Amino acid sequence: QSVLTQPPSVSGAPGQRVTISCTGSSSNIGAGYDVHWYQQLPGTAPKLLIYGNSNRPSGVPDRFSGSKSGTSASLAISGLQAEDEADYYCQSYDSSLSGSVFGGGTKLTVL
């Protein structure tokens, strides 16, 4: 059971917008710690997608956006493309565990 909870799967048609939630608690997201998001394409290493809740590293399309409120965070992907089909993970810091924690991951299927 992951400390950060994500839906196991989401799906959407090309061109649509989807959101992936990441729910934590008062010892991680709710405590004010930043949330980061990673994209993992099949058979590859994770790639940083969003850092500091809503910032995109250089090279990440602006179709990807992040937000945070209370004990939850969300990743939104607009204008879905076939190449977006991947696993997505959220990450934060947990003060009770004194370490970084990841969500269980969400598999995005582009219909």
Next chain:
Amino acid sequence: QVQLVQSGAEVKKPGASVKVSCKVSGYTLTELSMHWVRQAPGKGLEWMGGFDPEDGETIYAQKFQGRVTMTEDTSTDTAYMELSSLRSEDTAVYYCAHRPRGSLLWFGELSNWGQGTLVTVSS
């Protein structure tokens, strides 16, 4: 641009130890805070530990304390992760990844990842 190149796949017997290496190029290891994350087959990411450059110490996830050791050889810019008392549940791909250069906090986003090293534990 930083590149992290990890050592090759390993097959170990239960009870043995494994040591995975991660060679840094593009920066020196002393400029980075290196972390290790693993991923069991078909499962999610699991943080194992990371280096706190302010204290000069490595912070280990509670789950792995006493069984994992993360070290660095700054002369070769290579980081190492050694996991002992291996069991079948340790079968996973092990990744090294680093914090952005100049980060003030030891924890946070991991900006660049190695290609991963598959460790298989089987009798």
